[in-house]
Amino acid sequence: MPRSLDGLVLAPVADQAPGQVGTRTRFTYHEQDGEIWAEYAGGDVVRGRLVGTRAGDRLDFRYVQLKEDGTTSSGHCVSxxxxxxxxxxxLEETWEWESQDGSGTSxxxxVTEHAP
Known part of the structure; x- marks a missing residue:
């Protein structure tokens, strides 16, 4: 059985473009009965949410976020x-913005207690 993501905190290993998630962003994941969701914040992101499903080792979710400059954005990701x-x-991710142009991988x- 695949390991649950419930309660795990994850962080990007590299910065994305300015105004997006980066190494200072922290995602707190939750999982129950094939549903996944997370809250995230840090770096240029004031507040973000994602919600979707998990089937085996595949996540499929949509995300929305509020940035420090007051703008919002949303997109779709498969991990x-x-x-x-x-x-x-x-999580090895392929994402695409739905509210603006752009796509990529991340x-x-x-993150563990002992990580810098």
Missing amino acids: TVVELSDGRVR VVEQ
């Missing part, structure tokens, strides 16, 4: 859940 050799979780990894 693959990968368990790292040290037991942490990585990686977020589980």
Whole structure:
């Protein structure tokens, strides 16, 4: 059975473009009965939410966020859940904005108490 994301905190491993999520952004995930959701904030993002579904190691969700400049944006993401050799979780993501032009890939990894 795939490892649950419930209660895990993840962070991007690299900064994206200005005004988007970056290494200072933290995602707190929740999972129950095939549903996933998360709150996120940090960097240029004041507040963000995502909601979607999980089937095996595949996540499919939509996200919305409020940025420091007062603008909002939204998009769609499909992620693959990968368990790292040290037991942490990585999400390998392919995303596309729906409220503006742009798409890309990103990686977020589980943050542990001992991480810098």
